Amino acid sequence: MNRNARILLLLLLFALPGTEASAAPEKKAGTITPVPFNEVTLTGGFWADRMRTELDVTVPFSVSQCGPAVERFRRCAAYMRGEETELPEPHRFISSDLYKVMEGVAYSLMARRDAKLEAFMDETIGLIGASQQADGYLYISHICHNPSIPDMGDRPYSLLNYSHELYNVGHLYEAAVAYCQATGKRSLLDIAIRNARHVNRVFFEGDPDYNGGKPVMQAPGHEEIELALCKLYRVTGDRLYLEMAKRFLDIRGVTFRPDGEGVLAPSYAQQHLPVAEQMKPVGHAVRAAYLYTAMAQVDALTGRNDYERALRSIWTNLVSTRMHITGGLGAVAGMEGFGAEYELPNKTAYDETCAAVGNVFFNQGMFLSSGKAEYLDVAEVSIFNNALAGISLSGDRFFYVNPLEADNEYRFNHGAGGRVPWFGCACCPPNISRMILQIPGYMYAYDNGRLYLTLYGSSRTSVPMEDSAVGIEQRSDYPFDGRVRVELTPEKAMRFGLCMRIPTWCSQGQFMPGGLYTYRDTTDEEIEVRVNGRTAEYRMENGFAVIDRKWKKGDVVELNLPMPVRRVRCDGRVEENVGTSAVTRGPLVYCAEEADNGTVQQLQLGKGQADVRTVSEGVLQGIPRIDLPGSRTGEDMAESDVTVRFIPYYAWCNRGDNQSMRIWIPNRGEHRAADRTEETIADRIASVQASSAAEGTPPATVCDGKAARRSDEDNIQKWVSRIEDRTPRIEISFDRPVELSAISVFWVCGRKVELPESWSVSCLAEGVWRPMELYITDSYQTQPDRFNVVHPAAVPLRCEAVRIEMTPRAERTVGISEIRFD
Ligand code: FUB
Ligand code: ZN
Numbered sequence: 026m027n028r029n030a031r032i033l034l035l036l037l038l039f040a041l042p043g044t045e046a047s048a049a050p051e052k053k054a055g056t057i058t059p060v061p062f063n064e065v066t067l068t069g070g071f072w073a074d075r076m077r078t079e080l081d082v083t084v085p086f087s088v089s090q091c092g093p094a095v096e097r098f099r100r101c102a103a104y105m106r107g108e109e110t111e112l113p114e115p116h117r118f119i120s121s122d123l124y125k126v127m128e129g130v131a132y133s134l135m136a137r138r139d140a141k142l143e144a145f146m147d148e149t150i151g152l153i154g155a156s157q158q159a160d161g162y163l164y165i166s167h168i169c170h171n172p173s174i175p176d177m178g179d180r181p182y183s184l185l186n187y188s189h190e191l192y193n194v195g196h197l198y199e200a201a202v203a204y205c206q207a208t209g210k211r212s213l214l215d216i217a218i219r220n221a222r223h224v225n226r227v228f229f230e231g232d233p234d235y236n237g238g239k240p241v242m243q244a245p246g247h248e249e250i251e252l253a254l255c256k257l258y259r260v261t262g263d264r265l266y267l268e269m270a271k272r273f274l275d276i277r278g279v280t281f282r283p284d285g286e287g288v289l290a291p292s293y294a295q296q297h298l299p300v301a302e303q304m305k306p307v308g309h310a311v312r313a314a315y316l317y318t319a320m321a322q323v324d325a326l327t328g329r330n331d332y333e334r335a336l337r338s339i340w341t342n343l344v345s346t347r348m349h350i351t352g353g354l355g356a357v358a359g360m361e362g363f364g365a366e367y368e369l370p371n372k373t374a375y376d377e378t379c380a381a382v383g384n385v386f387f388n389q390g391m392f393l394s395s396g397k398a399e400y401l402d403v404a405e406v407s408i409f410n411n412a413l414a415g416i417s418l419s420g421d422r423f424f425y426v427n428p429l430e431a432d433n434e435y436r437f438n439h440g441a442g443g444r445v446p447w448f449g450c451a452c453c454p455p456n457i458s459r460m461i462l463q464i465p466g467y468m469y470a471y472d473n474g475r476l477y478l479t480l481y482g483s484s485r486t487s488v489p490m491e492d493s494a495v496g497i498e499q500r501s502d503y504p505f506d507g508r509v510r511v512e513l514t515p516e517k518a519m520r521f522g523l524c525m526r527i528p529t530w531c532s533q534g535q536f537m538p539g540g541l542y543t544y545r546d547t548t549d550e551e552i553e554v555r556v557n558g559r560t561a562e563y564r565m566e567n568g569f570a571v572i573d574r575k576w577k578k579g580d581v582v583e584l585n586l587p588m589p590v591r592r593v594r595c596d597g598r599v600e601e602n603v604g605t606s607a608v609t610r611g612p613l614v615y616c617a618e619e620a621d622n623g624t625v626q627q628l629q630l631g632k633g634q635a636d637v638r639t640v641s642e643g644v645l646q647g648i649p650r651i652d653l654p655g656s657r658t659g660e661d662m663a664e665s666d667v668t669v670r671f672i673p674y675y676a677w678c679n680r681g682d683n684q685s686m687r688i689w690i691p692n693r694g695e696h697r698a699a700d701r702t703e704e705t706i707a708d709r710i711a712s713v714q715a716s717s718a719a720e721g722t723p724p725a726t727v728c729d730g731k732a733a734r735r736s737d738e739d740n741i742q743k744w745v746s747r748i749e750d751r752t753p754r755i756e757i758s759f760d761r762p763v764e765l766s767a768i769s770v771f772w773v774c775g776r777k778v779e780l781p782e783s784w785s786v787s788c789l790a791e792g793v794w795r796p797m798e799l800y801i802t803d804s805y806q807t808q809p810d811r812f813n814v815v816h817p818a819a820v821p822l823r824c825e826a827v828r829i830e831m832t833p834r835a836e837r838t839v840g841i842s843e844i845r846f847d
Contacts, residue, residue: 056325057393057477060486062466063135063206070483070502072464074647075413076136082420083458084133087126088145090447090454094123095149101165102155115166115173118189118452121249123149124196125455127213131203132462146204150212153197157216160234161223163197164190182227182235186246186283186294187801194220195249202256214260221257224250225269244277246294248312251319252386255326271323274300274332277316287819288801293360301331304338306347309362310355310375311452314383321390340391342366344403344539350593350607350688351414351614351674352407352537353427354380358847359766359800359816367598371430371689372437373766373847378415378424378453381407382460389467392479396472398568399538401479402529404467406537408460408480409504410614413675415457417444418644423454424678429616431678431686432626434732435847436769436812439802443682450802469497475522477569481509490521495576504611505639505649507531507586518577524569527552528612531586536609541596545606550587557581586611590635590651595689605689606630608651608671610637615651615671619684626685628669629656629693644679645672656693706846711760717750719838724755732843736774736809743773745840746833753839754830762790764821767847768797769812770829773840780807781831781839786815788824797822812845 067073097113097120104110127149130142157163166172167181167190178184185191194217201217204210226232228241235241254270257263278296283289291297292307295316306313317339320332346366348354353376357364361377388404391397415424422444428437436442447454470477471488476495481503487494496514503509509525529538531552536542554561554570557580563570572582588611595602608615608630617625633654640648655669669690677686707728715724726742733741746753765788772780784805786797799805800816807813827846831839 057396057470057472057475059389059393059466059479060469060471060488062132062463065465065468065484065486067465068483068485068498068500070500071504072482072484075461076464078418078420079129079458079461080133080137083416083461084129084142086421086446087129087455087458088142090451091123091126091149094119095152097165098123098149098152098156101169102152104169105156105158112169112171113165115171115177117166117173117176117187118193118247118450120165121189121193121196122451122455124193124200125452125459128196128200128203129455129459129462131200131207132459134204134207136462143208146208147210147212150204150216154212154216157219160232161219161221163194163216163220164188182241182243185241185243186281186289186296189245189247191224191245191250192247194224195251195253198250198253198257202260205260217257218261221254221266221269225265229269229272242276243281244273244296246296246312247309248295248315248319252315252322255319255322258326267323267326270319271327274316274320274323278303287360287798287817290819293362301335303335305342306339306354306363309360310380311361311377311383313363314354314380314387318383318386318390321387321394325390325394336391340387340400341539344537345541346539346598348384348403348537348539348541349374349376349411349429350406350536350542350595350609351376351410351427351429352381352384352403353411353429354384357766357820358426359820361800361802367596367600369595369599369601371601371687372428372432372435374426374428374430376411376427376429378412378427379456381411381415381427382456385412385460385467393470396567398479398526399529401467401526402537402568405480405528405612406530406614408464408467409612410674412457412460414677415453416461418676418679422446423448423457425450425453429674429688431684432624433683433685434845436814440769440806440808440811440814441682442811443684444678449804468499474520475524475571477524477526478509478511479526481526490515490519493517493519495519495521504613507584507588507611509584509586511582511584513576513580513582514578515576518575520573520575522571522573523576523582524566524571525554525563525582525584527565527568527570528586529568530591530609530612531588536591536593536614541599542593542607543596545592545594548587548589548591550589552587553583553585555583558583590637590653592630602689604695605691607688607690608653610649610651614674614688616674616677616686616688617669617671617690618677618680618686620680621650621670621672622667623657624685625687625690627657627659628667628687628690629658629664630669630690631655631666631693640672645676648673648676655690706759706763706765709759709761709763711758713755713757715744715746715755716753717747719745719747722840727755727841727844728757729843732771732812732845733773736772736780736842739775741773741842743840743842745773745778746831746838748777748836748838750838751833752830753833754828755841755844756826756828757844758789758826759824762823762825763846764823765817765827765846766820766822767814767816768827768829769814769845769847771812771842771844772807772809773842774809775840777838778840779834779837780809782834783807784829784831787828787830788817788822789826789828790822790824792825794828812843 177188201213205214227235254266258266358375384407388400391400467480493516498512501509593607631654636652651671722745798818
């Protein structure tokens with residue numbers, strides 16, 4: 026189909042374009058329409074570079090990782106045809122990762138046609154369609170009658186809190202909308218619509234084939250379908266989907282409340298209260314962010330304010346007590362979620378990439394329904410820091426976990442201590458990828474008589490204004506440079522308000538809204554606004570500098586947002602950061618990394634001038650780095666003057682793994698409360714016993730605080746089982762009960778010693794040994810050269826002793842260099 030035919034088809038399909046194509050018949054007053062990302066052309070600078078990497082590397086790479094997920098559909102389709110086939114292994118949500126990759130592929134096709142990628146899409150859609158039941162149901166493990174019953178229930182929708190059935194199809198809807206927009210092909214959209222109608226029947230009307238014909242009326246454990254239904258509504262104009270989204274929101278915490286602990290706790294999946302009554306963020310951060318996004322969208326689309334109070338209260342609590350300076354949500358590992366107020370650890374911070382992406386969606390939704398720039402300020406911080414850190418500069422290595430400090434010991438990122446190509450649970454890579462592809466859609470927006478510049482960067486677009494349009498050509502090196510030049514080309518001279526976002530970071534003495542991160546220093550550099558070369562009058566409204574005038578072709582607006590280097594102080598209630606500073610410049614958070622500084626835990630930050638220069642070579646080429654005066658305290662406690670070099674946080678760990686890195690650096694000469702030596706779990710170990718021990722390998726070495734760097738190092742301190750011991754175990758007792766949130770094991774391998782076939786952990790609590798229930802995304806890994814980390818399902822886990830049981834490979838022993846407790 027040629028471009029014109031496609032455009033015509035799209036116009037017929039979708040009445041009005043929004044961030045996705047939009048046909049919303051009604052809008053809440055004040056609701057703002059974004060210019061869709063496929064109508065904004067990136068013309069250079071930061072985002073054009075990232076987009077190139079996306080299209081050249083990330084999208085094809087992600088497709089190459091989808092083999093197992095596609096294969097499951099191939100087998101399911103064969104099963105549906107009644108062919109003899111090996112059944113797909115049960116998996117709760119690997120299909121959703123594939124759908125997210127497909128969504129990204131669709132966006133990439135809007136930017137650049139690619140016959141190979143389109144063929145991948147069409148073939149995969151064929152398999153998905155052939156896997157779907159005639160009634161619209163789509164979840165491989167139940168269709169193939171081989172569910173893992175503890176995870177999925179014994180029949181469809183019987184374990185909704187855990188199965189992810191509706192989470193998967195939510196991502197399917199998003200992919201379907203995107204592919205139809207990209208190509209005009211309805212194949213995936215038809216599958217999605219068939220499924221959505223089926224879900225409506227089963228959940229809200231009653232279908233004789235499900236739940237004995239009674240409407241299920243239960244909200245899913247992992248939100249996603251709600252926001253996806255909003256999308257489906259926007260593109261089809263069919264109000265049913267909006268009504269479904271609202272019903273799923275309104276039954277949440279009402280018709281069903283789990284009463285367990287950990288992942289089954291009522292608050293874990295935001296089911297503790299009706300959503301309109303939830304005033305603080307709780308539970309799993311990705312779920313929460315998707316929920317809040319959907320609430321903002323449903324309010325906007327229904328023209329109601331049902332959730333406004335809750336959302337404002339949740340948002341305020343987030344930004345003032347529970348958000349890392351990187352825009353990260355879900356500080357607590359193990360539960361992947363929100364901890365207590367001001368519980369914002371650095372090294373053990375979880376801050377899942379998906380949660381940062383969800384934070385962007387949520388804040389974008391809040392801006393669109395309120396017109397307030399402060400939401401974009403948070404979205405921007407989240408994009409440029411936590412979210413972008415989730416993907417390597419090369420575009421094919423990823424972080425799931427985004428700590429604010431790394432040393433060579435704590436192996437964050439699910440035990441890797443660095444970036445990895447993909448994950449067993451691969452929610453994050455396609456999430457950050459699809460977000461980057463949509464970035465142009467965050468740049469411009471409009472409503473009656475107003476044109477908003479929301480995220481700066483070199484780009485070109487045309488914005489509908491009244492009954493005509495305004496062409497815009499923007500040039501800017503943002504976020505590296507705060508100068509923005511905009512040339513307007515209205516079709517005819519017309520009056521409207523040009524609204525330019527003035528970010529919190531350059532206008533309010535703090536880095537972002539909420540008061541958690543205030544500047545230590547002041548600056549007298551001022552924001553400048555010029556029109557056609559002359560200083561212009563503007564008024565501030567909702568965080569935007571508004572210039573109201575009659576605009577004509579060729580008018581040029583220049584905005585200068587000064588970007589001095591700023592030192593940031595964290596609210597004193599975040600204990601770890603007392604006596605430290607972070608360094609920011611514009612919306613970017615900077616960090617010190619080992620590649621430039623040696624071990625960064627030895628550094629202190631001094632006072633004095635910053636030197637900002639653009640890196641001229643290597644992988645960081647083109648990125649401004651910052652040098653600041655500081656000192657190093659060596660192992661002998663002697664202090665020497667040094668220059669501390671900082672790079673943007675998003676760019677860390679691109680020069681080798683296992684780098685030490687730090688955002689919050691102790692201030693030189695200041696006493697740090699957090700430096701007090703606190704008792705650790707390791708200090709409470711009373712005994713270490715093993716079922717056997719090879720000569721010269723005493724069990725106690727596994728808790729001596731010294732881990733090997735490589736599993737096959739010959740002369741490391743280790744414990745090794747004896748060959749005749751076929752059920753080796755090691756038991757660690759504590760002098761009094763401890764609270765565990767993670768257990769990490771560093772395996773040894775060598776000549777006779779091999780990584781175990783399998784292993785497991787049991788805990789002694791109140792005198793009873795029980796197998797430790799693992800957190801959902803965890804499994805007992807046996808990776809060499811790194812800590813293999815497992816988290817209990819409910820954290821913290823209180824216990825008196827821990828037992829690790831291992832199954833050695835045939836004719837081999839097992840060995841451990843170190844076991845660590847957090
Ligand atoms: O449960 C699906 C996804 O896996 C979540 O969004 C992530 O946090 C991870 O738990
Ligand atoms: Zn994720």
